[in-house]
Amino acid sequence: MLRQILNFTIQNKNFVMFITALIYILGVFAYFTNHAILLSVILSICAIIGILKNFISPKLVLFWIFIFYFAFFNCTFRIKNTDELVEIAPQKNIALSGQIVSIPNSNFSDKSKFFFQTDKGKTLVTVTSLDEDFSNLKIGNYYEIKGKLRTPFEAVNPSQFDYGKYLKNFGTFTVVYAEKSGITPINKPLSLKWKFLQCLNNTRIEILNTHKKYLKSPNLEILGGIVFGDDAVAPPDYIRTNFINSGLLHILAASGMNVAFIYGFWFFFLRKLFKVPYKITVLSGMFVIILYAMMTGLGASVIRATIMILFILAGKLINRDTHSIALLSLVAMLMLIYNPAYLNDVGFQLSFLVTFGLFVSASILTSKRDTLKDKLVAFVKDTALVPFIAQVWVAPLQMFYFNTFSLYSLFANISIVLFLPLISFGGFVSSIIAIIKPLSNISCMVFDFVLTPFLNLLVAISSYFATLPHSLIQTTHPSVYQVILYYIIVLLITLLFKVYSKKTLALTLSLVLILGLSTINIPNKNLEIITFSLQNADSFLIKTPQNKYFIIDTAKSGYHGGKSQAEIIILKYLKDNGIKNLEGMIITHFDNDHSGGAVDLYKNLKIKNTYINEFNNHSKTSKDIYNTIKPLTLAKNNSTIYTEPNFEIRTYHANIANNDNESSIITYVKYKDFSMLFMGDAGLISYNTLKNQLPKEVSILKLGHHGAKGTIDKKMLQELNPQYVLISNAHNDYKHPHVLTLNVLRKTKVLRTDINNSIKVSVGKKGYQIYYFDKEFKSYRKL
Known part of the structure; x- marks a missing residue:
């Protein structure tokens, strides 16, 4: 029976196209995840079994093997791994000449970002300006840019977004930070391609400015996002938050759904209302969706929908029908052949998965539509089922990338x-009408007047669902295996709707049980x-040991109003691991590199106690903390703030006048025979003041002030006698850790975050073990 089903399936050309595309995707996946050997072995074993059991022919197996390796080597050929700019980075002051090759994105009023092509490679430029005017930066134009050249941050912490890997998808390996005053235009003629793209973007800006006369915020930003893409006009923060919480964020970006809407209306008006000949309607519709796709900036979702509709319409013109899943497979394969990095694009993944889910579930949506009653019932059914199916297929990726689930x-x-x-x-x-200058104002005025009530309604619906209790649920980070298992279960459930089978039901229930058990986290x-x-x-x-959580210091605030390190790195880790409550937060002192993320943590977590070293600091960071975080407790010297059996957290405070660093809270953590002393930014002055109260020996000493001069001497090292000294530092202008500090520690085991990345210490029954974070495998490994 199984052999008959497989033989019949393999003979189906549409299924063969689907498997071919799937194997090609696996080849691309193998390249990006460094799993080429593992996946090739698995596929080879499956192929051998298929041949021995006469499920598939050897010719087809050889073809699929070729497809897998073609995908892998195509990635090797197309994906760059470095350029000449990497070799000269970092530099504080550099002058680069080149061309803007992407639409400048100004989602922040005082910043603009764009890709910049130079003769040494492509870089991502971030320009800041107090006057918030970036109108002189245009795609295609040539400039000289003076600024700081850096390599992007790597993922050196668990759960951290790998910015370097992300930019690699765009063939970019460096970033440049510049002021607008450091940018000088270069008078150089543009090629026809860049003239066209600049003209298209200038037209888009002019149209948005015309809409701006008749639409107020946030309606202008919403319409701009729907029509021109999410890089057109940045919506206000509260609107973006509401759309995230209500599950409507996809509306603020041009998507494949919009392509379908536009062609559907175009066909209805021309064919049904004005009786335009069929071929003219189809050909004009093809032109319209190509124009729309180019105006949106060609996101992955829009490209997918555009190519699919063009194939379908081309088939209609020559009286050929297309198989939906086979066509979707072909489009995915073509896009990945052209640019393998699309596979890492969240928009690409969501677009194809949701479309695949709708195609697979088509039989559930299909129903009789003979009478008016049947059509009405089918419309109501499809209106409810299509968003439901889309939500089912989107949910695991939303949890995987964003740790959230939109309940409503x-x-x-x-x-x-x-x-x-x-x-x-x-x-x-x-x-489109506004492109014609004499009709621009009247077109936008009339259409905006008509659309305003609908835009207001959209805002109201988003706001209503966003403000309901538990609108956005924080979730843990599912593993890749859990996501794959989830989709297998969804496919099996869909199969059960089509063909009921006790064996399929039993398999489905078994996999559901396995998935449920995999989500249970047994704390150590x-x-x-x-x-x-x-x-x-x-x-x-x-x-x-009893699974309560404390945090000591909260890293830096964001650069120029950007996100803090706490929000980008620490909170992501906490969300991934389902940590929502902190028993305590210790802010050793108010230097920004220690306290800059405290407010962000407080706003996103339930923190029982927050300890600070003073109430009289006048920095901006301290004022934000004083005004936001409640309650605040002044840390006492030689005071136990938390205990469990065999476990203690104790604080020390020297309170050195006119010295913020030496007035840092010193924290002592002890569990059984293990102990660790956290110095904050305190050094020898604070230590010598408190040494009669401090412990005489520690297992690990976290050195103060990133290993600066004056944080340790031989006597302090002998008295504390640590087995390891830990220094938190990276490349910096202060020359931390100082050469004199390293000289003192030359015979001591030193842990450094610039060398070992994130460091984890685990203390159990058999003592303690130290782990470092492996950037390549994205996990902790024994030191």
């Missing part, structure tokens, strides 16, 4: 399904201390 997303999307196509099509048509009873690698900044997460 299904209801919010059903609420807007009737009028969202009107906004999409109306915004597009008005913008070890003391665990994680040192986050945060450049020249401090933050340490302590898990007690």
Whole structure:
């Protein structure tokens, strides 16, 4: 029976196309994850079994083997791993001449980002300006840019976003930070390609400025996002938050759904209302969606939908039908052949998975539509089922990338399904008409007047669902295996709807049980201390034997109003591991590299106690902490703040006048025979003041002030006698750790975050073990 089913399936050309595309995707996946040998062995074993059992022919196996290796070597050929700019980075002051090759993105009022092509390679430039005017930066133009050249941050902590890996998808390996005053235009003629792209972007800006006359915020930003893509106009923060919490964020970016809406309306108006000949309607529709795709900036979702519709329409013109899943497979394969890095694009993954899910579930959506009653019932059924199926296929990726689940997303999307196509099509048509200068104002005025109530309704629906209790649920980070298992279960459930089988039901229930058991986290009873690698900044997460959590220091605030290290790195780790409560937060002192993320942690977590070293600091960071965090407790000297059996956390405070660093809270953590002393930024002055109260020996000493001069001497080292000394540091202008400090420690085992990355200490029944974070394998390994 199984052999008959497989033989029949293999003979199906559409299924063969699907498997071919899947194997090609596996080849690309193998390249990016360094799993080429593992996956090739698995596929080879499957192929051998298939041949021996006469399930598949040897010719087909050889073809699929070729496809797998072609995918791998195509990635090797197309994906760059370095360029000449990497070899000269970092540099404080550099002048680069080149061309802007992407639309400048100004999602922050005082910043603009764009890719910049030079003769040494492509880099990502971030320009800041107090006057918030970046209109002189245009795609295609040539400039000389003076600024700081850096390599992007690598993922040196668990759960950290790998910015370097992300930029590699764009063939970029460096970043440049510059002021607008450091940019000088270069008068150089543009090629026809860049003239066209600049003209298209200038037209888009002019159209948005015309809409701006008749639409107020946030309606302008919402319409701009739907029609022109998410890089058109940045929505206000509260709107973005509401759309995230309600599960409607996908609306703020041009997507494949918009392509379908626009062509559907175009066909309806020309064919049904104006009786335009079929071929003219189809050909003009093809031109319209190509124009729309180019105006949006060609995101992965838009490209997918555009290519698919073009194939379908081309088939209609020659009386050929297309198989939906086979076509989707072909488009995925073509896109990955052209640019393998699309596989790492979240938009690409979501677009193809949701579309695949809808195609697979088509039989559930299909129903009789003979009578008006049947059509009405089918419409109501599909209106509810399509968003539901989309949510089912989106949910695991949303958890995987964003640690969230929108509880009311299904209801919010059903609420807007009737009028969202009107906004999409109306915004597009008005913008197309607005290209004609004499009609620009009247077109935008009329269409904006009509669309305003619908945009207001969209905002109201988003706000309503976003403010409901538990609208956005924080989730842990599922593993890749859990995500794959989830999708297998979804496919089996879909199969059960089509063909009921007791064996399929039993298999489905078994996999559901396995998936459920895999989510159970059995906590260990070890003391665990994680040192986050945060450049020249401090933050340490302590898990007690009874699974309570403390954090010592919170790293830096964001650069020029950007996100703090706490939000980007520490909170991501806490969310991935389901940590929502802290028993205590210790802010050793108010230097920004120790306290800059405290407010972000407080806003996102439940923190029982926060300890500080003074109430009289006047820095901006301290004022934010004083005004936001409640309650605040002044740390006492030689005071136990928390205990468990065989476990203690104790604070010390020298309170040295006019010396913030030496007034840092010193924290002592002891569990059984293990102990660790955290010095904050305190050094010899504080130590000598307190040494009669401090412990005489420690297992690990976290050295103060990133190993600066005056943080340790031979006498202090002899008295504390640590087995390891830990220094949190990175490349910096202060020459930390200082050469004199390293000289004192030359015979001591030293742990450094610039060398070992994030460091984890686990203390159990057999003593303690130290781990370092392996950047390549994204996990902790024994030191």
